Amino acid sequence: MPSVADVAAHNSRSSCWVIVSGKAYDVTEFLDEHPGGARSILRFAGRDATAEYEPLHPPGTIESLPKDKHLGPVDDLTLEPEPTATTSEIQTSTSPLIMTTSAPVILPLSACMSLEDLAQVAAIKLSPRAAAYYHSGAETRYSRDRNRRDWSRIGLRPRVLINVGPTPRMRTNVMGFDSSLPIFISPAAHARFGHPDGELCLARTAARMDIAQCVSTYASMTAPDIAAEFFNDPHKRGGAMFFQLYIPRVKKDAEKLIAVAKKAGYQALVVTVDAPVIGKRDDDDQFQALAAAADGGDSENKGKEDTEETLPPLPSQEPGTLRAAHNATFEWSDLPWIRHCWGPEHPILLKGIQTAEDALLATQQIGPDGKRLVDGIYLSNHGGHQLDYAPTSVQTLLDIRRRAPQVFDQLPVYVDGGVLRGTDVIKALCLGARAVGLGRGFLYALSAYGTAGALRAVQILSDEIQTTLRLLGVADVAQLDERYLDLSEFGIERAKL
Numbered sequence: 193m194p195s196v197a198d199v200a201a202h203n204s205r206s207s208c209w210v211i212v213s214g215k216a217y218d219v220t221e222f223l224d225e226h227p228g229g230a231r232s233i234l235r236f237a238g239r240d241a242t243a244e245y246e247p248l249h250p251p252g253t254i255e256s257l258p259k260d261k262h263l264g265p266v267d268d269l270t271l272e273p274e275p276t277a278t279t280s281e282i283q284t285s286t287s288p289l290i291m292t293t294s295a296p297v298i299l300p301l302s303a304c305m306s307l308e309d310l311a312q313v314a315a316i317k318l319s320p321r322a323a324a325y326y327h328s329g330a331e332t333r334y335s336r337d338r339n340r341r342d343w344s345r346i347g348l349r350p351r352v353l354i355n356v357g358p359t360p361r362m363r364t365n366v367m368g369f370d371s372s373l374p375i376f377i378s379p380a381a382h383a384r385f386g387h388p389d390g391e392l393c394l395a396r397t398a399a400r401m402d403i404a405q406c407v408s409t410y411a412s413m414t415a416p417d418i419a420a421e422f423f424n425d426p427h428k429r430g431g432a433m434f435f436q437l438y439i440p441r442v443k444k445d446a447e448k449l450i451a452v453a454k455k456a457g458y459q460a461l462v463v464t465v466d467a468p469v470i471g472k473r474d475d476d477d478q479f480q481a482l483a484a485a486a487d488g489g490d491s492e493n494k495g496k497e498d499t500e501e502t503l504p505p506l507p508s509q510e511p512g513t514l515r516a517a518h519n520a521t522f523e524w525s526d527l528p529w530i531r532h533c534w535g536p537e538h539p540i541l542l543k544g545i546q547t548a549e550d551a552l553l554a555t556q557q558i559g560p561d562g563k564r565l566v567d568g569i570y571l572s573n574h575g576g577h578q579l580d581y582a583p584t585s586v587q588t589l590l591d592i593r594r595r596a597p598q599v600f601d602q603l604p605v606y607v608d609g610g611v612l613r614g615t616d617v618i619k620a621l622c623l624g625a626r627a628v629g630l631g632r633g634f635l636y637a638l639s640a641y642g643t644a645g646a647l648r649a650v651q652i653l654s655d656e657i658q659t660t661l662r663l664l665g666v667a668d669v670a671q672l673d674e675r676y677l678d679l680s681e682f683g684i685e686r687a688k689l
C-alpha cells in the first residue's frame with residue numbers, strides 16, 4: 193500500500209504517480225496518450241488530482257488503465273489534499289464572465305424570468321475554470337458573439353385579428369420522435385463542471401419536459417448512466433435520447449462508442465463533423481497555463497522563469513492531445529461505415545454543417561441499399577467554439593434558402609447557436625428549421641440551479657414560444673414561414689403587396 197510520501201516521490205515526467213479518490217496510479221506511460229495533454233496530469237505529479245480529475249471524467253475512466261498501473265489505496269490520506277489552482281480565483285485576460293452585473297446578486301430561481309437571468313446566476317456560481325470553458329469562443333470570439341447578434345438582426349411581423357385559440361400548438365417531430373416543443377438539448381461536454389449531477393439534470397429535464405437530449409461523447413458521466421436516468425425517471429412524460437459522436441483517431445474506438453450507445457438505448461446518432469481538430473480557445477488554454485503557473489509550473493520546471501528551454505509547448509503542439517485526438521481523415525466516403533456500425537433502424541444526423549454546398553452533399557449520400565445515409569442535418573458553428581468567423585446558423589439557413597432550397601424538402605434541418613429566447617426559436621422555424629438546440633443555455637441553467645434550473649429553462653422557453661406565437665397570430669408552429677420575418681438587415685426585401 194503506497195503512502196502519500198511514496199506517491200510524492202514520483203513527481204516527474206520520468207515517473208509520474210497521482211492519487212485519485214484515495215487510490216494511487218502510475219500514469220507515466222499514459223502521459224503522452226492522455227487526450228487532455230500530458231501537462232494537465234503533470235501538474236499533479238506526485239499529488240492528489242481528484243479535484244481536477246473528477247468533474248471532467250466519467251466514473252470508471254482512470255480504472256481503465258492497465259491493472260499493473262493501479263497501485264492501490266493510499267494508506268495515510270489523513271493529510272489534507274493540497275489546494276490547487278483549480279479552486280483559486282484565476283481570471284483569464286478576458287475575464288470570461290457571462291454577464292456583468294454592477295451588484296452580483298444571486299436571483300432566487302423563482303425570480304429567474306429568462307435564460308439570461310439563469311446565466312447571470314451561473315456567472316456568479318461557476319468556478320473561473322468552468323466559466324472559461326463554458327463561455328470561451330474560438331480566437332477573437334467573433335462567431336460566438338455573432339451567433340447571438342444575428343437572431344436580433346431579424347425582426348418579427350405580427351398579423352393581427354386572428355383567432356389562434358388559447359393554446360397554440362408547439363409540438364413537433366425531432367428526428368422521428370414526438371417533442372412537446374421545437375427545442376432540444378445540444379450536446380455539451382463536462383456538465384459536472386457546473387453541477388455535481390451534471391448531465392443527469394438534463395436527462396431528467398428531457399424526460400419530464402418531453403424533449404430530446406443529445407449527450408456528448410465527452411459527457412462527464414457515462415453514456416449508459418445518463419440514458420438509464422432518462423429511461424427510468426419516475427416523472428417521465430416522453431422525450432428522446434440522442435448520442436453525439438466525435439470520430440476518434442482510432443476507428444475501432446468509434447465502433448466501441450457506437451456499440452455502447454446502441455446498447456444503452458440511444459435513439460439517434462449525431463455525428464459532429466466540424467471538429468477534425470478542436471478549435472483554438474484562448475480563454476481555455478490561458479486558464480490551464482495560468483493554473484499551471486499558479487501551481488509553480490509542472491514538476492520539472494517548478495519555480496523557474498519561462499525560458500526558451502522551459503516554455504511548455506502550445507496545446508496543439510503536444511502529441512496526442514485533445515486538439516489532435518479526433519480523426520482528421522474522416523470524410524464523406526466514411527458515412528457508409530458509420531451507418532453500418534449504427535444500423536439501419538435509427539436516424540443519423542450530421543452536426544456542424546455550415547454551407548449550402550455541404551447541406552446539399554448531405555442529401556446526396558446514398559448507401560448500398562439505395563437509401564439516404566443521413567436522416568437530418570444540424571446547422572451549427574459549435575457555439576463559436578471551433579472555426580472563428582464561421583457562419584452563424586442564421587447565415588447558413590439563408591445560404592441554403594438562396595442556393596439550395598430543395599434541401600428543406602429532402603431532409604429536416606436542425607440548428608443551434610446563440611439561442612436564448614423563444615423569439616430566437618420562432619425565427620429559426622420561420623427560416624425552415626424543424627427544431628432548435630441550446631448548448632450554453634442549458635449549461636448555465638444547470639450550473640445555476642441543477643435539475644430545477646434546467647426544468648425552469650424549458651418552462652421559460654415554452655412560455656416565450658407560446659406568447660410569441662399568439663402575438664404573431666399563428667396557431668401552430670408548423671405554420672411558421674418567412675412571411676413572419678423582417679430580413680431587411682440581411683438585404684432581403686419583401687415583394688410588393
Ligand code: HEM
Nearest residue numbers: 210212227228232233236241244245248253254256257410
Ligand atoms: C489522473 C489525472 C488526470 C488529470 C489531472 C486529467 C486532466 C484532464 C484535463 C484537464 C482534461 C481537459 C483538457 C481540455 O479540455 O483542454 C482532460 C481530458 C481528458 N482526459 Fe484526463 N486527466 C487525468 C487522467 C485521465 C485518464 C486516466 C484518462 C483515461 C484513461 C483520461 C482521459 C481523458 C479524456 C478522454 C479527455 C478528453 C475528453 C474530455 O475533455 O473529457 N484522463 N483530462
Ligand SMILES: Cc1cc2nc3c(=O)[nH]c(=O)nc-3n(C[C@H](O)[C@H](O)[C@H](O)COP(=O)(O)O)c2cc1C
Nearest residue numbers: 326378379380381408464574575609610630631632
Ligand atoms: C461548453 C461547451 C461544450 C460543448 N461540447 C460539445 C460536444 O461535446 N460535442 C458537440 O458536438 N458540441 C459541443 N458543443 C457545441 C454545442 O453542441 C452547440 O453546438 C453550441 O453550444 C450551440 O451554441 P450555444 O451554446 O450558443 O447554444 C459544446 C459547446 C459548449 C459551449
